[in-house]
Amino acid sequence: xxxxxxxxxxxxxxxxxxxxxxxxxxxxxxxxxxxxxxxxxxxxxxxxxxxxxxxxxxxxxxxxxxxxxxxxxxxxxxxxxxxxxxxxxxxxxxxxxxxxxxxxxxxxxxxxxxxxxxxxxxxxxxxxxxxxxxxxxxxxxxxxxxxxxxxxxxxxxxxxxxxxxxxxxxxxxxxxxxxxxxxxxxxxxxxxxxxxxxxxxxxxxxxxxxxxxxxxxxxxxxxxxxxxxxxxxxxxxxxxxxxxxxxxxxxxxxxxxxxxxxxxxxxxxxxxxxxxxxxxxxxxxxxxxxxxxxxxxxxxxxxxxxxxxxxxxxxxxxxxxxxxxxxxxxxxxxxxxxxxxxxxxxxxxxxxxxxxxxxxxxxxxxxxxxxxxxxxxxxxxxxxxxxxxxxxxxxxxxxxxxxxxxxxxxxxxxxxxxxxxxxxxxxxxxxxxxxxxxxxxxxxxxxxxxxxxxxxxxxxxxxxxxxxxxxxxxxxxxxxxxxxxxxxxxxxxxxxxxxxxxxxxxxxxxxxxxxxxxxxxxxxxxxxxxxxxxxxxxxxxxxxxxxxxxxxxxxxxxxxxxxxxxxxxxxxxxxxxxxxxxxxxxxxxxxxxxxxxxxxxxxxxxxxxxxxxxxxxxxxxxxxxxxxxxxxxxxxxxxxxxxxxxxxxxxxxxxxxxxxxxxxxxxxxxxxxxxxxxxxxxxxxxxxxxxxxxxxxxxxxxxxxxxxxxxxxxxxxxxxxxxxxxxxxxxxxxxxxxxxxxxxxxxxxxxxxxxxxxxxxxxxxxxxxxxxxxxxxxxxxxxxxxxxxxx
DNA sequence: CGGATCGAC
DNA sequence: CTATGTCGATCCG
Ligand SMILES: Nc1ncnc2c1ncn2[C@H]1C[C@H](O)[C@@H](COP(=O)(O)OP(=O)(O)OP(=O)(O)O)O1
Ligand SMILES: [Mg+2]
Ligand SMILES: [Mg+2]
Ligand SMILES: [Mg+2]
Numbered sequence: 001x002x003x004x005x006x007x008x009x010x011x012x013x014x015x016x017x018x019x020x021x022x023x024x025x026x027x028x029x030x031x032x033x034x035x036x037x038x039x040x041x042x043x044x045x046x047x048x049x050x051x052x053x054x055x056x057x058x059x060x061x062x063x064x065x066x067x068x069x070x071x072x073x074x075x076x077x078x079x080x081x082x083x084x085x086x087x088x089x090x091x092x093x094x095x096x097x098x099x100x101x102x103x104x105x106x107x108x109x110x111x112x113x114x115x116x117x118x119x120x121x122x123x124x125x126x127x128x129x130x131x132x133x134x135x136x137x138x139x140x141x142x143x144x145x146x147x148x149x150x151x152x153x154x155x156x157x158x159x160x161x162x163x164x165x166x167x168x169x170x171x172x173x174x175x176x177x178x179x180x181x182x183x184x185x186x187x188x189x190x191x192x193x194x195x196x197x198x199x200x201x202x203x204x205x206x207x208x209x210x211x212x213x214x215x216x217x218x219x220x221x222x223x224x225x226x227x228x229x230x231x232x233x234x235x236x237x238x239x240x241x242x243x244x245x246x247x248x249x250x251x252x253x254x255x256x257x258x259x260x261x262x263x264x265x266x267x268x269x270x271x272x273x274x275x276x277x278x279x280x281x282x283x284x285x286x287x288x289x290x291x292x293x294x295x296x297x298x299x300x301x302x303x304x305x306x307x308x309x310x311x312x313x314x315x316x317x318x319x320x321x322x323x324x325x326x327x328x329x330x331x332x333x334x335x336x337x338x339x340x341x342x343x344x345x346x347x348x349x350x351x352x353x354x355x356x357x358x359x360x361x362x363x364x365x366x367x368x369x370x371x372x373x374x375x376x377x378x379x380x381x382x383x384x385x386x387x388x389x390x391x392x393x394x395x396x397x398x399x400x401x402x403x404x405x406x407x408x409x410x411x412x413x414x415x416x417x418x419x420x421x422x423x424x425x426x427x428x429x430x431x432x433x434x435x436x437x438x439x440x441x442x443x444x445x446x447x448x449x450x451x452x453x454x455x456x457x458x459x460x461x462x463x464x465x466x467x468x469x470x471x472x473x474x475x476x477x478x479x480x481x482x483x484x485x486x487x488x489x490x491x492x493x494x495x496x497x498x499x500x501x502x503x504x505x506x507x508x509x510x511x512x513x514x515x516x517x518x519x520x521x522x523x524x525x526x527x528x529x530x531x532x533x534x535x536x537x538x539x540x541x542x543x544x545x546x547x548x549x550x551x552x553x554x555x556x557x558x559x560x561x562x563x564x565x566x567x568x569x570x571x572x573x574x575x576x577x578x579x580x581x582x583x584x585x586x587x588x589x590x591x592x593x594x595x596x597x598x599x600x601x602x603x604x605x606x607x608x609x610x611x612x613x614x615x616x617x618x619x620x621x622x623x624x625x626x627x628x629x630x631x632x633x634x635x636x637x638x639x640x641x642x643x644x645x646x647x648x649x650x651x652x653x654x655x656x657x658x659x660x661x662x663x664x665x666x667x668x669x670x671x672x673x674x675x676x677x678x679x680x681x682x683x684x685x686x687x688x689x690x691x692x693x694x695x696x697x698x699x700x701x702x703x704x705x706x707x708x709x710x711x712x713x714x715x716x717x718x719x720x721x722x723x724x725x726x727x728x729x730x731x732x733x734x735x736x737x738x739x740x741x742x743x744x745x746x747x748x749x750x751x752x753x754x755x756x757x758x759x760x761x762x763x764x765x766x767x768x769x770x771x772x773x774x775x776x777x778x779x780x781x782x783x784x785x786x787x788x789x790x791x
Numbered sequence: 792c793g794g795a796t797c798g799a800c
Numbered sequence: 801c802t803a804t805g806t807c808g809a810t811c812c813g
Pocket of ligand 2: 147148149150151238239
């Protein structure tokens with residue numbers, strides 16, 4: 001019974017490309033090599049840390065995804081490079097790559113300084129940790145990770161079956177969110193811009209996303225998942241963790257009838273369209289597997305959990321529906337399928353039901369913990385499943401040659417870093433544990449150690465509360481302050497809606513900026529009391545933006561993206577609490593306001609009659625979310641052993657939230673709007689005209705980006721003042737924030753701000769208890785790094 | 792706390 | 801020409 005864990009092997013060497021693609025250049029770039037075992041990291045030894053220059057590893061294709069084995073990376077990367085060279089994006093990636101390289105250099109330096117006795121001492125400590133971890137190893141749970149195949153693409157193909165055989169991707173020329181497996185053969189994958197994908201695969205069909213549909217199908221799938229684990233944990237629209245332990249127990253008492261499901265009659269009216277020839281061999285292979293698994297065999301086998309170990313695909317998979325012709329004929333009507341009582345059979349059943357219900361396929365991994373289940377679900381990815389048996393031996397066997405990159409939470413950079421210190425596989429992770437202990441921060445090391453032992457969370461729990469809300473937008477380069485401020489305002493409006501809809505409040509507002517050179521900056525401000533209104537958030541965001549614009553001068557701040565995020569969200573209790581205090585204060589404040597009088601404010605602020613602050617605490621109890629379920633009240637004393645194993649996923653990336661899926665991968669806007677504003681950087685003009693008196697050496701000419709007038713100023717500050725005036729004629733952002741005491745003990749130093757010159761906090765009435773301001777004063781230097789290039 | 796980075800989908 | 805959006809975690813100063 002033991003022997004092999006795997007099943008559902010996946011066509012290792014597909015060559016379904018022949019008659020499909022016209023041009024010879026369109027032939028998927030793949031190399032021979034039929035290896036597709038769990039994976040094998042190059043045997044240690046050789047460090048390839050030092051990389052040849054002109055080799056921006058971060059630009060290379062990630063083949064770390066199902067359906068992308070055996071590609072001709074060289075050929076693909078060459079195309080990618082040619083398409084990218086010289087772009088601002090590329091330049092920035094190059095910069096980041098260098099930073100990573102320096103980081104590696106430091107680590108290597110630290111490594112070389114390690115003394116033998118240090119390492120030996122570390123070894124002792126680490127081995128104690130290992131012992132402790134080993135002591136708490138729990139192999140008693142049966143964890144399942146299920147993940148829909150090429151989810152968005154699959155949904156799109158439902159309505160356009162003719163796309164099944166063609167390379168297609170979801171997204172637009174700017175960005176793709178996923179691709180089908182045909183396209184993956186060309187190197188086309190999620191996160192790749194469409195225009196590059198087109199170079200890799202000229203016949204690629206790009207389909208715009210439709211998130212409502214994805215949500216709809218996701219919901220349907222979840223209805224099934226729920227039947228196997230009420231507490232299943234969705235990680236995104238298309239995947240989830242489930243604890244099958246209880247279900248398997250219950251399953252042994254279920255009658256055959258309860259484990260029998262009917263195969264829907266319909267299914268793919270199209271089946272195979274024109275070029276139906278395809279590969280007969282491949283088809284028959286699959287058909288064979290299918291028959292072996294489904295119906296008859298299993299049906300008679302009763303519940304023998306051994307028989308069901310037969311490898312093979314569940315169903316011919318809708319993508320191969322054509323080949324099923326023979327069978328369909330025979331049985332035509334509703335074929336029934338009996339599933340066994342083992343976990344694998346249960347999972348197979350679950351996948352079968354999903355496919356019957358939605359015509360979408362899913363893949364799954366079964367293992368004793370989340371980390372392993374996640375990896376396993378990718379093993380036989382397109383429409384398959386994989387089991388890692390619950391014995392220490394099997395786990396270690398699986399882990400042994402597994403490239404660390406396969407582990408969720410270890411990405412491109414960490415892979416590179418580890419590789420530089422001689423660690424590529426999980427065994428090497430274990431073998432080098434003492435060194436890693438010395439080189440990495442405790443949390444990271446802990447994570448590594450657990451991975452190296454094949455350990456992971458055995459708890460599948462509901463998401464905790466959301467920790468931040470944000471919205472951001474990419475637009476063509478814009479640099480005119482009025483444009484930037486308008487975008488900022490729109491973003492805040494959008495954010496305010498989200499915040500209100502979810503009844504949230506947060507203490508930190510962050511403005512995110514991405515320059516036209518792809519450099520990202522975050523600027524945040526914290527408050528003692530949570531904020532949630534458009535006005536409060538906008539005020540803060542606008543201030544931060546203004547500061548950045550100032551810091552850039554005399555250059556314009558040329559951006560390609562802006563975003564706003566509210567974090568440090570308050571718990572419900574805190575919101576309630578604050579609401580009480582707030583209402584008192586706002587009452588007090590209101591009366592005071594009348595006398596103070598507030599400037600008309602040109603802006604179109606949604607004149608809330610209520611005091612700006614509280615205006616968003618509604619949160620109807622309804623909520624579309626299924627967010628009920630208890631929250632683990634006790635928990636304090638740690639049921640687990642190590643520090644905190646918390647959520648499902650391993651240490652890192654307890655990704656949650658299901659709306660992550662909905663990136664903005666070019667929706668409707670037929671093309672990037674971008675607009676005008678060529679984001680050209682004027683430069684402060686160097687001709688020292690020095691016409692006027694003012695022989696100050698400082699006398700320089702600046703071009704005001706607002707009024708577009710260039711003239712000499714005595715100082716940069718004077719110029720800044722001019723722009724300020726020019727910018728917001730009556731700005732007076734003094735904004736009387738409301739008084740909010742709150743039990744904060746740290747006195748809130750109100751930093752001077754707004755219109756007035758700056759320096760000298762004296763003026764500016766913006767006292768308000770907001771703005772925590774840790775006594776730090778950041779000095780934005782006018783670093784005039786990059787200029788606009790080309791023309 | 793603030794900011795940068797990484798990772799995932 | 802053209803390189804996403806949303807969220808969580810970690811690390812460092
Ligand atoms: N980088 C991304 N940007 C935006 N959306 C993404 C990105 N990656 C994935 N998505 C969306 C689209 C995917 O269909 C969906 C699920 O992701 P994921 O499961 O990783 O891939 P996939 O389901 O498309 O293919 P498969 O699981 O078969 O490898 O999330
Ligand atoms: Mg998927
Ligand atoms: Mg997924
Ligand atoms: Mg990984």
